[in-house]
Amino acid sequence: MDLELAKVLAGVGGLVAGVGVFTSWVAVLIGAVLIYVGLSAYVEKLGDVVARDDAVKWLLYVVFASVAFGVARSATGFSLMSLHAVWAIPLAGAALAVAVAPWAAGWILQVASAYRMRRLLTLLKETTGEGLFGAANTLYWWGSALIIVFIGAVLLFAAYILMGVGFLTAKLQK
Secondary structure: OOHHHHHHHHHHHHHHHHHHHHHOHHHHHHHHHHHHHHHHHHHHHHOOHHHHHHHHHHHHHHHHHHHHHHHHHHHHHHHHHHHHOHHHHHHHHHHHHHHHHHHHHHHHHHHHHHHHHHHHHHHHHHHHOOOHHHHHHHHHHHHHHOOOOHHHHHHHHHHHHHHHHHHHHOOOOO
């Protein structure tokens, strides 16, 4: 794949994933796949087998984390909508309890994805000289760790946006 096309795909993917943090887990999935396609093409040109493995594992962790967070959001929404009737309170409580398990699983998977992305963004920063990858690296790491609370989503949003802009402005080695 042409590196310019890979750069654009990864850049657009970062922007789509950033928007998806607040809108839909499906947008995060689409953005993550686009980031992966662009990132893997660049890593392949570098010939770094470890980075290629990190990219694959990052994508898998993000996919499963996004699905887990989507299930948790749905269960939470169901439980909160059911609170209007007194008879539904036990059902709402059960749905809220069910939401905790995928939320915890999503958090663990998100932190695992941050571990993989940390190495990839460090490689990108070193090989391209683009400082936005360093900022995105820090924000992605802390956003993943703090995704349990709302501030983590804001940090992930910023990380994905910086990642996208970093790809679009980077001077990739040919």
